[in-house]
Amino acid sequence: MLEDESGRLRLTGSMLRNTQLCTGAIIAVLGTENANGDFEVIDTKVPDLPQQPRRWGSDTLDAPTGAMKGKIAFVSGLGITGTSSDTLALELLADYLLGYTGGASEGALPDASAITRLIIAGNSVGASMTTDVNADSATKKRTGPKKYGYDASAYNASPITRLDSFLAEILPSMPVTLMPGESDPANFSLPQQGIHRAMFPQARAYCAPPPAGEDKKEPGWFDSVTNPWEGDVEGWRLWGSSGQNVDDILRYLNFADEEGNVADGAGDSEARMRVMEAMLRWRCGVPTAPDTLWSYPFQTHDPFVIQTCPHIFFAGNQPQFKTAVIEGDAPLKLNGADTEMTGTDDDNTSGPRVRLLSIPKFKETGELxxxxxxxxxxxxxxxxxxxxxxxxxxxxxxxxxxxxxxxxxxxxxxxxxxxxxxxxxxxxxxxxxxxxxxxxxxxxxxxxxxxxxxxxxxxxxxxxxxxxxxxxxxxxxxxxxxxxxxxxxxxxxxxxxxxxxxxxxxxxxxxxxxxxxxxxxxxxxxxxxxxxxxxxxxxxxxxxxxxxxxxxxxxxxxxxxxxxxxxxxxxxxxxxxxxxxxxxxxxxxxxxxxxxxxxxxxxxxxxxx
Missing domain, CATH: 3.40.630.30 (Gcn5-related N-acetyltransferase (GNAT))
Structure with missing residues (x-):
């Protein structure tokens, strides 16, 4: 079905069988009307990648050697429950980010001193054990009416308190961007608003002061941002989500690999790369909202439309780590664990160059x-x-x-x-x-x-x-x-x-x-x-x-x-x-x-x- 403000038109044709489209995809179609009043599709065209901004850092010709080699650390799915199971993994992550685990010369992970920002891509808070197992007993103890419809005994503050402590440990050494996710204390419909600073009594000291009047909000050392989020880090334009957009599309579509084999959309990392590529070429980061993914009803604009092409396009809370590169009209390059970014002004490239990142859940893959x-x-x-x-x-x-x-x-x-x-x-x-x-x-x-x-x-x-x-x-x-x-x-x-x-x-x-x-x-x-x-x-x-x-x-x-x-x-x-x-x-x-x-x-x- 093709739909815009003027109405709907039923699409038919054999070509549609070989074209992966989901509800909300932005396309143009070429064809003719048949005897049944349906539109017989001959060809389709997607908007493809929009114009990509220059990386502002590349204009600094007199920058010292190595100044442009900073790294951005991504993590998602911390899944903090406030129990003892969180302690070891979070301590190991904090030790690495703070440089306590040694450098590459010791055969360890890459030197953390090059990390210029940590981005936490949603689901920082996990399911609370204490609340679940005590739910029945709490109900029995409180037989009276709830005050303002709120039952304080059903709330467990330990997960968000543990997250606050983790952030307060990291923030003196590096800036942090925190995105909400499906399990975090934020509104459920997209775009999710940032987790309120009042939730972080320790970490909020690193937030930028609230803007005065109509002044534009300046980023702070600790930024609690929306999901999805678009921003600039070290001159790179980033666009990412905590993963609901990718997961929702894969509930309905299976994306084939390069050899034409249908991938298991629920867990195959290559399929997720191809979904992310499709969203970029459709210029819509959350195409299935509001049909199958809840979203706020905007009247005058669509915040999910990608106006400018990012340098890095990421999705959190995925089953596995995977990275790929899109270069203009060229096919998707699935090039393993290479995460180095190069300049986007290379004359050899035929168009925008985008790095795709599938970020796994730290709770499940953080430590062996x-x-x-x-x-x-x-x-x-x-x-x-x-x-x-x-x-x-x-x-x-x-x-x-x-x-x-x-x-x-x-x-x-x-x-x-x-x-x-x-x-x-x-x-x-x-x-x-x-x-x-x-x-x-x-x-x-x-x-x-x-x-x-x-x-x-x-x-x-x-x-x-x-x-x-x-x-x-x-x-x-x-x-x-x-x-x-x-x-x-x-x-x-x-x-x-x-x-x-x-x-x-x-x-x-x-x-x-x-x-x-x-x-x-x-x-x-x-x-x-x-x-x-x-x-x-x-x-x-x-x-x-x-x-x-x-x-x-x-x-x-x-x-x-x-x-x-x-x-x-x-x-x-x-x-x-x-x-x-x-x-x-x-x-x-x-x-x-x-x-x-x-x-x-x-x-x-x-x-x-």
């Missing part, structure tokens, strides 16, 4: 941890482990022992992604100990430390909520452990005992983070646990072992797991549990010592997917 001990190394299950793991799972004995069906290599890669992303799963690959592991120094994990020839097995934790066989018992969280030492030549060497006790130590140390993520991202778990106490804990850790597997039974019984029943269940398995009282740190350390495991240390795992 490996666990190193004197006996084993546990690393997150990653795609480079899949080929060796796939070979293991072809063994019929392993299939029988793990109750698994053989999978194709493609299915194995999909399963690996599930194990890494699903909130009810935690998995590590068990490897030979790192050669750099010593009693006196922290090991530096190298890419070769978890190579295929050093893999010996895997260990997993599956989380579930148990409310009894009849569903009438008080719900409790149970973590079920699975352990596999795959090849026979690595069995009976103590790897299983070391991996199990190391894994138990990790679970106990990170119990709050593991359970916070489980309840915040798993709707079934959140619903089942609603109304329980705010402090989430494991009721027990469990394992199910076939009655004929005497070695595994002995291994877990030696780690303080006890049989639930003296007879196996219908499937011929014994369930063993390590109860809550045996999950204290001191008791776990005793188990580690008895297993002969020393030198436990958690180190950053920096291999990139």
């Amino acid at each position: 941890t490996a666990i190193s001990t004197s006996t084993v190394l546990l690393v997150p299950y990653s795609k480079w482990h899949v080929p060796r793991y796939h070979e293991w799972m072809k063994d019929e004995e392993i299939q029988e022992a793990t109750a698994s069906e053989p999978l194709s290599i493609e299915e194995e890669y999909a399963m690996q992604q599930s194990w890494r992303q699903d909130p009810d799963k935690l998995t590590f690959i068990v490897c030979l100990p790192s050669p750099s592991q010593t009693e006196t120094s922290t090991p530096a994990i190298k890419d070769t430390d978890d190579a295929s020839d050093r893999m010996v097995g895997d260990i997993n934790l599956f989380l579930r909520v148990d409310d009894g066989e009849e569903g009438d018992a008080e719900p409790q969280i149970i973590g079920e452990i699975e352990l596999m030492i795959a090849e026979k030549n690595n069995q009976r060497k103590g790897f299983g005992k070391a991996a199990l006790n190391t894994f138990l130590r990790y679970i106990v140390d990170h119990e709050a983070e593991i359970l916070d993520e489980f309840v915040s991202r798993d709707e079934t778990a959140a619903t089942a646990l609603k109304g329980m106490e705010a402090v989430l804990k494991f009721a027990c850790l469990s394992v199910k072992i076939g009655q004929a597997n005497e070695r595994s039974l002995a291994l877990f019984e030696g780690a303080m797991f006890r049989k639930v029943a003296e007879e196996p269940n219908y499937f011929g398995e014994f369930e063993l549990r390590r109860e809550r009282e045996a999950l204290g740190r001191e008791m776990v350390d005793v188990s580690l010592e008895r297993a002969g495991v020393s030198g436990y240390v958690e180190v950053g795992y920096e291999r990139v997917e």
Whole structure:
């Protein structure tokens, strides 16, 4: 349907089948009217990229060398809940931004001293656990009428307070631009107005003073801006959103890749790049508003129309990091992790040059941890482990022992992604100990430390909520452990005992983070646990072992797991549990010592997917 102020016209024609268009796209069509009164489309034309402004910094010919090499840091989806699970990730991010983690000369990330501004692209505040789990009890306590329709007991200030503290730590060293997102305390309809400075009692000291009269508002060291937002940073024109515009289009369209394969619009990063390219060429940043995305009804102008071409076009809260380049009419260039910007006045370019950025959710992709001990190394299950793991799972004995069906290599890669992303799963690959592991120094994990020839097995934790066989018992969280030492030549060497006790130590140390993520991202778990106490804990850790597997039974019984029943269940398995009282740190350390495991240390795992 073609629509403007004068009316609507139905469009038909085979060409439309090969053209990706969504509601709100700005186009011109060429064709003829057919006998049915419909418009038969022969060709379509989009506005394409508008004129791009010169970068004002490039006019400064006498600027010192390196003056134009500043970097802009982007982050989105901090997902702060106000719980202990936020602490480590935010501290690591702050340490990096403030330059406490070392420079590139140490083999670390690029030097943070070059960062001239931090842009936070929405969803800084996540779902609040405290409010959800106490909702029922709060309702029971407050039976009287609400004052002005507001129930103070339903409000949890800890997430925004933690965000304020994080910003106050960063702001003395670098300016920050904060955009609201879908989960932030701002209006829901687009364009979302900036989060009010009153929310930030510490950080608001860095805001610019309010404009007097009709004076234009000047940017401050701390800018709380709208979503979407258009602005200038270091001479670059930026246009970006917290990601609702991209997500909404991909609910209805699948964008094909360069080979014509239809991408999975829900999670494929290349599809998201092509959506962003289409929005730029349509000159509309939020085309689906207000039809399928709420927006404020403007009368005289459309704030989502892109009047000038940005140098950087970004979307936050995406599944993965991805970057691409548009140069005039040339096809989209998907050029990996290259994020260097060059001048836009190069005579070799045929038109505007735009860098597209898909910014992932920091809450989900911010940090990976490996666990190193004197006996084993546990690393997150990653795609480079899949080929060796796939070979293991072809063994019929392993299939029988793990109750698994053989999978194709493609299915194995999909399963690996599930194990890494699903909130009810935690998995590590068990490897030979790192050669750099010593009693006196922290090991530096190298890419070769978890190579295929050093893999010996895997260990997993599956989380579930148990409310009894009849569903009438008080719900409790149970973590079920699975352990596999795959090849026979690595069995009976103590790897299983070391991996199990190391894994138990990790679970106990990170119990709050593991359970916070489980309840915040798993709707079934959140619903089942609603109304329980705010402090989430494991009721027990469990394992199910076939009655004929005497070695595994002995291994877990030696780690303080006890049989639930003296007879196996219908499937011929014994369930063993390590109860809550045996999950204290001191008791776990005793188990580690008895297993002969020393030198436990958690180190950053920096291999990139």
